[in-house]
Amino acid sequence: MTFLTQVLNGLQLGSIYALVALGYTMVYGIILLLNFAHGDIIMVGAYISWIVMAQLGMSPVLAIILSVVGCTVLGVLIDKVAYAPLRNAPRLSVLITAIGVSYFLENGAQLVFGADAKVVPTYFNLPNPQVGGATFNGVAILTVVVTAVSTIILTLLVQKTKFGKAMRAVSEDMGAARLMGINVNNTISFTFAVGSALAGIGAVLYSMAYTQATPTMGIMLGTKAFVAAVLGGIGSIPGAVIGGLLVGFAEVFVSAMGFSVWRDAVVFLLLIIVLIVKPTGILGRTMNEKV
Amino acid sequence: MPNNRHGVVVQMESPNLIPERDLGTIPVLQAEHLGIDFGGLTAVDDFNIAMGRSEISGIIGPNGAGKTTIFNLLTNVYKPTRGTILLDGIDTAGKSMVQVNKMGIARTFQNIRLFSQMTVEQNVLVGLGNSMSTRLVDDIFRTPKHWKQEREFHDQAMELLSFFGMERFANTKAGNLPYGEQRRLEILRALGTHPKVLLLDEPAAGMNPNETEDLMENILRIRDEFHLAVLLIEHDMKLVMGVCEVVAVLDYGKIIAKGTPEEIQNDPRVIEAYLGKQEVK
Amino acid sequence: MDQELNGGQERPYVTAKASKHGGGRKTLSTKKRYIINALLFVAMLAIGQGLIDGDFISRYQTTVIEQIGIYIIMAVSLNVATGYLGQLPLGHAGFMSVGGYSCAIFIIRMMPVFDLNMRSFVTGEPMAVVLFVVGVLFGGLMAGLSGLIIGIPALRLKGDYLAIITLGFAEIIRVVMLNIDGVVGFELTGGAKGLTGIPSYTNFLNTFIVVGIVLFLIHTMMKSRHGRAILAIRDNEIAAEATGVNTTYYKTLAFVVSAFFAGVGGALYAGCIGVMAPAKFGFMKSIEILVMVVLGGMGSMLGSVLSATVLTILPEALRAFADYRMVVYAVVLILVMIFRPQGLLGTYDFSMGDFLEKLINGELFRGKSKQKSEEVEANA
Numbered sequence A: 001m002t003f004l005t006q007v008l009n010g011l012q013l014g015s016i017y018a019l020v021a022l023g024y025t026m027v028y029g030i031i032l033l034l035n036f037a038h039g040d041i042i043m044v045g046a047y048i049s050w051i052v053m054a055q056l057g058m059s060p061v062l063a064i065i066l067s068v069v070g071c072t073v074l075g076v077l078i079d080k081v082a083y084a085p086l087r088n089a090p091r092l093s094v095l096i097t098a099i100g101v102s103y104f105l106e107n108g109a110q111l112v113f114g115a116d117a118k119v120v121p122t123y124f125n126l127p128n129p130q131v132g133g134a135t136f137n138g139v140a141i142l143t144v145v146v147t148a149v150s151t152i153i154l155t156l157l158v159q160k161t162k163f164g165k166a167m168r169a170v171s172e173d174m175g176a177a178r179l180m181g182i183n184v185n186n187t188i189s190f191t192f193a194v195g196s197a198l199a200g201i202g203a204v205l206y207s208m209a210y211t212q213a214t215p216t217m218g219i220m221l222g223t224k225a226f227v228a229a230v231l232g233g234i235g236s237i238p239g240a241v242i243g244g245l246l247v248g249f250a251e252v253f254v255s256a257m258g259f260s261v262w263r264d265a266v267v268f269l270l271l272i273i274v275l276i277v278k279p280t281g282i283l284g285r286t287m288n289e290k291v
Numbered sequence B: 001m002p003n004n005r006h007g008v009v010v011q012m013e014s015p016n017l018i019p020e021r022d023l024g025t026i027p028v029l030q031a032e033h034l035g036i037d038f039g040g041l042t043a044v045d046d047f048n049i050a051m052g053r054s055e056i057s058g059i060i061g062p063n064g065a066g067k068t069t070i071f072n073l074l075t076n077v078y079k080p081t082r083g084t085i086l087l088d089g090i091d092t093a094g095k096s097m098v099q100v101n102k103m104g105i106a107r108t109f110q111n112i113r114l115f116s117q118m119t120v121e122q123n124v125l126v127g128l129g130n131s132m133s134t135r136l137v138d139d140i141f142r143t144p145k146h147w148k149q150e151r152e153f154h155d156q157a158m159e160l161l162s163f164f165g166m167e168r169f170a171n172t173k174a175g176n177l178p179y180g181e182q183r184r185l186e187i188l189r190a191l192g193t194h195p196k197v198l199l200l201d202e203p204a205a206g207m208n209p210n211e212t213e214d215l216m217e218n219i220l221r222i223r224d225e226f227h228l229a230v231l232l233i234e235h236d237m238k239l240v241m242g243v244c245e246v247v248a249v250l251d252y253g254k255i256i257a258k259g260t261p262e263e264i265q266n267d268p269r270v271i272e273a274y275l276g277k278q279e280v281k
Numbered sequence C: 001m002d003q004e005l006n007g008g009q010e011r012p013y014v015t016a017k018a019s020k021h022g023g024g025r026k027t028l029s030t031k032k033r034y035i036i037n038a039l040l041f042v043a044m045l046a047i048g049q050g051l052i053d054g055d056f057i058s059r060y061q062t063t064v065i066e067q068i069g070i071y072i073i074m075a076v077s078l079n080v081a082t083g084y085l086g087q088l089p090l091g092h093a094g095f096m097s098v099g100g101y102s103c104a105i106f107i108i109r110m111m112p113v114f115d116l117n118m119r120s121f122v123t124g125e126p127m128a129v130v131l132f133v134v135g136v137l138f139g140g141l142m143a144g145l146s147g148l149i150i151g152i153p154a155l156r157l158k159g160d161y162l163a164i165i166t167l168g169f170a171e172i173i174r175v176v177m178l179n180i181d182g183v184v185g186f187e188l189t190g191g192a193k194g195l196t197g198i199p200s201y202t203n204f205l206n207t208f209i210v211v212g213i214v215l216f217l218i219h220t221m222m223k224s225r226h227g228r229a230i231l232a233i234r235d236n237e238i239a240a241e242a243t244g245v246n247t248t249y250y251k252t253l254a255f256v257v258s259a260f261f262a263g264v265g266g267a268l269y270a271g272c273i274g275v276m277a278p279a280k281f282g283f284m285k286s287i288e289i290l291v292m293v294v295l296g297g298m299g300s301m302l303g304s305v306l307s308a309t310v311l312t313i314l315p316e317a318l319r320a321f322a323d324y325r326m327v328v329y330a331v332v333l334i335l336v337m338i339f340r341p342q343g344l345l346g347t348y349d350f351s352m353g354d355f356l357e358k359l360i361n362g363e364l365f366r367g368k369s370k371q372k373s374e375e376v377e378a379n380a
Helices: A003-031 A038-055 A060-086 A091-113 A138-160 A162-172 A174-179 A184-210 A217-232 A237-256 A260-277 B067-074 B097-103 B120-131 B136-140 B144-162 B179-191 B209-226 B237-243 B261-265 B268-275 C002-010 C016-021 C030-053 C059-084 C092-113 C118-123 C126-154 C159-184 C204-222 C225-235 C237-242 C247-273 C283-296 C301-317 C319-339 C352-360 C367-379
Strands: B029-038 B041-051 B056-060 B082-087 B105-107 B197-201 B229-233 B246-251 B254-259
Touching: A003 A038, A003 A138, A003 A162, A003 A184, A003 A217, A003 A237, A038 A060, A038 A091, A038 A184, A038 A217, A060 A091, A060 A184, A060 C319, A091 A217, A091 C159, A091 C283, A091 C319, A138 A162, A138 A184, A138 A237, A162 A174, A162 A184, A174 A184, A217 A237, A217 A260, A217 C159, A237 A260, A260 C126, A260 C159, B029 B067, B041 B067, B041 B082, B041 B229, B041 B254, B056 B067, B056 B209, B056 B237, B067 B105, B067 B197, B067 B229, B097 B105, B097 C237, B105 B179, B120 B144, B120 B179, B120 C225, B136 B144, B136 C204, B136 C225, B144 B179, B179 B197, B179 B209, B197 B209, B209 B229, B209 B237, B237 B261, B246 B261, B246 B268, B254 B261, B254 B268, C030 C204, C030 C352, C059 C092, C059 C204, C059 C225, C059 C247, C059 C283, C059 C301, C092 C126, C092 C159, C092 C247, C092 C283, C118 C126, C126 C159, C126 C247, C159 C283, C204 C225, C204 C247, C204 C301, C225 C237, C225 C247, C237 C247, C283 C301, C283 C319, C301 C319
Parallel strands: B056 B229, B056 B246, B105 B197, B197 B229
Antiparallel strands: B029 B041, B029 B082, B246 B254
């Protein structure tokens, strides 16, 4: 494996983390909730692909569409059912609810699909282009491109559209936004929808790369993406991308050096070091409590 | 009553408004050229104060003038961008909130900050805790030292509560107290730390005229019985004019006037800050 | 009628001394309260041991009861950091595993030194008992030490960040336990296949003696100036600092105490289960313990004890429905948070002494109305 292939691997893994991290960051930015269930939404997305292609024998395009739509709907539903009733509750209660939802999805999937891994069929046979002597994985290139495009669209959405403006207003001050006539509930739902759609895209890209769906796949993926979001500075879109890539590269290079068993420990250590040096993450804003 | 052990007269550049009885001692609280910027915004600038040991002073000013910020600077919640704070002649720069409290400043908060899930007595005991000395082993193994201390401080807490006649609430959750009592409890908790200076942030906010009347009396009682200086922020002019010996008026982070209540009431700059510029006839 | 009887409300606070002279309400001295509690505790141990010796409780049931004790320790210790300090550490299982591995490895390595075998712990040889005590303390100390190492950086952060950093540390601990053998060059933890050959040094009696000690120590800590400082931080950190509470010290203290007792719980767990494997101490285990604390009511020791008991028995009792068990868990957790965010018992705590006092004064069924009249008065 050449260095360039490793870089591409790092980019690929980092891109998936970044997509998932964007979901964490957006939800945190708007309702200050670490949505523990976000990783599990990806798991559901992977299972949807598996059902559509392996069980129903339908087309991969439909699988992709249904995965993304399914994740989006699920994300909004989770917010409406579990988080919305707790809008004014202590943050700790909402966080624990999020853990409960995560727990529910994992165990629900285990109940329905069983604990063993399901093989997600290949979506498309992508060519693996050769540049010079090195072969580059087509899926990896697709992953990086899709992530880059998604991030650009998301940035435009947040910066340029009316919905984006509403999102930023609600995240600044929910009460004031409501007084200004912004429909806060719709804005929050929209945020969940966008974040979960990104998770759906992440689910498809992840299944393309690792071709497996298990009930617990969301835990580590989610936790690491979450680490990426915190690392980059939660609430920041570029921060999530930087964090995701950092985590991806750290993992790939630690493995390449032959320490793959320490991979997870290195990622968490990286997080701890960053948080000690800069408690709000790389691009995070400092928020002081008003005295 | 005033502590004369220092016996030095300090020269101050601001007009000396320290009450006669405190002359000849070093000011208990002195701030010079105090200022803080948030980002590019100057919240407080060139704030000077010198307080005698038994002085009651007030800071008034429109909302957003930087009054609470001054309290936050004096208690080291914020680090000043400029200037120094001397507490009993000792510079408090670089000290933590806890250390500053131990050096002798205690405060209340504009939006009441009680330990709301704890009982009234426990709230006071946290304040008194500064003077407790049991080690963790004494407490967890319930040594005689623990019991002795708990008894002593229970009595102290009750005595402190009796200052405002609040003994009957001893076992009530602080969060369940009526509003006025919550404000009082906050003052008692602060007094429990044995401060030399007590900072009261809008103590009369939300009180009716009768309660404010009581509060005025109580502020004087606190000064006399606890032998300390009181600096307060207040919007209620009756209270400020009734108890304060010196009043400083703050606008846009700067002192625009300083003097006795009478001087302040007639100062055109103050009237302007509160009511806007009057047209010249 | 109630109004009349509660006329006493008008009186200022009745101190213990005053109530002895007048007032008419009988009180129990602290000493008597302690003696009553100790006697009840010993009686409970004796009954339990009697039932086991008399074969009324099977070997399997005994193991479940031991696990109840262990999870009581885990929940009550997590409650120190969650309910009392108001933080949300998500790595309690990490401390549990440090305690478990430390104690188990210590005992396994010390057995040949003191010429003990697996049976020595079952028959209760004096040296085995000493080794048990030292081993459990060692497990607690190692966990406490890791709590200190984790706490110092973690406690600089707030809320969610603290949650995620403790989660990260627990994962690091798990990875270390999994791979440490390769680093040290000899078999220490047994890696993924686990640590075996742990003598069953845990039994009903020593588990519940430890439970009793842990409950006592946490209770006494919380009912002292140290405990009040911790609660003050939970209720309002800025006010606590302004009142002279050294928040850094007390946060670290609560965190280390929480980790220490988690280590003690882990030490007992190793002896109870007999095999230690890193996979048992993942994120999910931390969550399981958290659920116990949250369901019981954050800040309520009785709540932690009860929910640890129920949530340990339930899965065993529902073995037939093992598949649904976790889903139900999750749903219950969400429902409790939505409808009763403060947990089933809130911060209510039971005091045997107060209970008996009410009993001898015939007030047992007037508790509610009394409280109400107090509130009315407070709102007046």
